Amino acid sequence: MGKGRAPCCDKTKVKRGPWSHDEDLKLISFIHKYGHENWRSLPIQAGLLRCGKSCRLRWINYLRPDLKRGNFTLEEEETIIKLHQSFGNKWSKIASKLPGRTDNEIKNVWHTHLKKRLSSKDEAETKGSLNREEMSQESSPNASRSCGGSNNVSKEDDDVQRGETFDYFQDFSDFTGMLQEVDKPELLEMPFDIDPDVWNFIDGFQQPENSLTPKAHQESEVDEVDKWFKNLESELGLEEDDCQQQHQQHNEAKEDSPFPSLLESYELLINH
């Protein structure tokens, strides 16, 4: 039948490299509306000149609303170290135990910080010259690591600190234009029915059961969405009370699937 493995995409016809905000918006908007049933066909349907693989990666590693988007806490780092001891380089397995963290992120943290730290600790231990002060500082349970940022970051600050994803929302007209583009009737012709699980995934941000920390249990699904929006608002400089009230009222009013209101909330932010 086949004459060898088909390439995942025609590399001469797809864009590569860093994603532009337009592309991000197209992807977010499309997935919000239709989910991601088929990554291969998604870029075509969403009007993106990207490989499906690239879209998947961008969504999973960067655009997904349930990502924590902050520096790793010491607790998380210790978890990674422990899990790495038992699983090795099974990053996805490790990521499944750390809600809101991606395998790619964990892998990066491992290579840039943890590996070095461990090896320097080993060195120090073998030399018997471990600095006790440094150690006690490192083992402080509430300390938060800062890669290139302040070490005195609160949890709240931490959550919004690194999220630069939506810097580009500054040009609201771009975004509305983008939504309209995705609203094109020809793009609405979806060849599949959206699996309810897809909505559950995006809307509920369900974590694997065994990955839920007590804290994660406390946070309702709606809180997660709210968090995401607050982050977004913060990025947009739209933290005024009226905007938040509108969003809250909007959330309270939602009945069936909260998911469509997510997109509506985007519009709310834009019209603000």
Place this chain on the structure above:
DNA sequence: AATGTTTACAACCGCAACGAG
């Protein structure tokens, strides 16, 4: 201030696993 070096992380690549036909 200019230049070189290091760090952090987003993105790509290729392979393996899996499921459908």
Place this chain on the structure above:
DNA sequence: GCTCGTTGCGGTTGTAAACAT
């Protein structure tokens, strides 16, 4: 059971920002 298409995973690279000289 085999083939092929698609997705997921882990390793690696590219590059912008931060830092040092």
